[in-house]
Amino acid sequence: MNDVIESVGFQRAQELLIYYFSTNKTGHPLNFFYNNFDRIDALNKEIKKDKFNRSILLNETKKMVEGEE
Numbered sequence: 334m335n336d337v338i339e340s341v342g343f344q345r346a347q348e349l350l351i352y353y354f355s356t357n358k359t360g361h362p363l364n365f366f367y368n369n370f371d372r373i374d375a376l377n378k379e380i381k382k383d384k385f386n387r388s389i390l391l392n393e394t395k396k397m398v399e400g401e402e
Contacts, residue, residue, distance in 0.1 A: 337370050345374070352377050 337346045353366050353373055366373065 334367070337367065340371070341374060346370075349374055349377065 334346070337349070341349065349370055350366070354361055358365075
């Protein structure tokens with residue numbers, strides 16, 4: 334876990350652990366987390382970016398439908 338903390342910092346490591354345990358992975362083995370935290374971090378960032386982009390598109394679509402363009 335120290336390697337994870339040194340790589341991404343304590344706060345981000347804590348966020349990644351919370352995210353990891355919220356996934357549908359069966360059992361959530363910590364060895365998997367330790368060996369793949371960088372991929373988990375990249376995936377989590379992509380999901381957040383996608384969610385942000387979707388909200389922007391939703392708002393733009395809503396404005397177009399309402400005729401506020």
